[in-house]
Amino acid sequence: MKKFFLLCAFIPSLCGYAYSDVKVMGNADTYHAVQVKDPYAYMSSRTSARVDAQFTMDDTLAFISIKGEKNNVVETETGVEVREAYAEYVSEHFELRGGRQLIIWGKADGFQITDIICPKDYTEFLARDFDEMRIAVDGMKAGINFDPVIIQLVWLPVFQPAEFPGEESPWRVEQYDGNRLSVRNYDACEPEHNIKNSEGGGRISVNLPGIDFGFSYFYTWSDSPSLHNRGLTGTDLEADMEYHRLSFYGAEFSIPAGDFVLRGESAFYTNCYYEQDNYTEEPLKKNNVKGLAGVDWTPGGNWTVSVQVYEDYICGYVKDLQQSQNSVVSTLRIEKKLFREQFTLTTMLFYGFNDRDCFDRTSADFALSDALHVLAGFDIFAGSEDGDYGRYSDNSEVWGRMKYSF
């Protein structure tokens, strides 16, 4: 099936059409991060190149994006991949895109509420740009536009899981009190590739003067597996890995008000699995509500300030669950552009109220030319080691990056 969708993207070129427009763009990017405490290890060291090509003819388009990466810290990340490859037809009221593509829903920055169609690459936790963390999915997307109403229908015939840090990664977290996790069915735990296991849903969005709003539904698989049939054998926690069906009903809005834009997003999830305090016990299935409210403020002088509050609430809570019934995280993002937008200072702070832990990424981006940017910054993880951010407190790092765009 994957091959079919990739082929879709190349049919125009195979037929030898004379395209009315061909655009090639891309970038070369090198990023290196060093731990700020002994042993001052490289937390990341990677160099990548990406080439995007877009071929347009009349109402049709083919797009391909290929990325090659050499990763010196996580060797499994080294390689060449087809990041996106799709064919598209667009008319005034209808559009159809088939192939490997990024599909992004929602209004939140840095949180997945309805933005779960593309799974994420957590091999370096949050220390990659958000756009680099999304993994493209193979599927079809149809759009029906009767402005101001846009209806989007998505069908994903092939399951794509999220990616997590492997054993060699400094971002891997030990969760089982020193017991090594041994998965019995590692090679057979993903849902089989058949039409019964496909994913699908839709989103309706409305853009009116003074307000944008939308509703969505998606029937999917959990991007990360849960562990079942657990048992301790010596120092090994043996378990079967299993992905589960889940679905969500989502809503979102965005309202401009003077210097501010108010935005919100919420989703009701069914069939989420949660770990228990006793990790030898089976995970429990619960429904869940996620919600976010945010404000973007542009006071002028090339300042941008954004604040978000995110809440994750487990319905039908029982006290044996590892996660709190109500988890609250807040973010603060401040950006200032200087010297005619050639120099940009940005900081983004995540603060977890439950565990009083935080993650801050601060960066300085200097445009040596319009094509070449030099960036430097630091990532700080602090607070309780039980928290999602504090557990990486040994991974606080300084980093440097150069990116050439063409």
Place this chain on the structure above:
Amino acid sequence: MKKTKKLSLPAVLFLIAVCGTAFSQQLKGRDIAVLVDDRPNGNDRTMDMVMTLINRSGKTRVREMVSYSKDYGKDTKTLFFFREPADVKGVGFLTWDYNNASRDDDKWLYLPALRKEKRISGSSKNDSFMGSDLTYDDMGRRAVDEDTHTLIGEENYEGHPCWVIESVPEDKDYIYSKVISRVRKDALLKVKGEFYDRQGKLLKISKVTDVRQHSGFWVSFRTEVENVQDRHKTVFEMKNVNFDKGLGDSFFQVSTLKRGTLR
């Protein structure tokens, strides 16, 4: 679709020609600002714009974009995408610009790296437009009654009779304390502007260096804007200008912006 209430170009020229000096003497600053605002420029427009930023040492940075706009009575919808440079290629803006000064404009930004469109605030108007010497507000269409306009004289500029208008913003916190403009009588175009900062010091000078009639409409094909305080200059050049191509209403919607490209 609302019909534009603008006067046609022949009608405007006829009025000016017939009434001559007597007409001109009766005109007040606001009347001229209204004439400039109502200057015929088609119901819709498409153009390529090249923006060259020149710093005090002569180093240049070039931005290229394609722009589409359409009038809805006194309101305007505009869509543009950046083609160059590479770091902003594909970035798109959609604005619904309302003539009513008390109403916030609707604006959306498309970021190709994030494959995402987002609403942005309508009021960061005083920030520099992509590092140039004009602000977002300078680039847009400022409502006539956001300023008090006074006719302070008449003179020949580059061989063309012009009105000299002083425009003082109603908003005392606005970035300019006043703008003095030369308006060409035949073209109803501001061909020179002197922008004064809040302290009353000269901040910027804009000069239109290529004004021509195209498809029956007067067009500023080349404009230089110099910030005299930091000696930075921006040259705006318009290419492939077209009027009344019959752009559909659905073109100026978020669905077009979300595609991230124009075809």
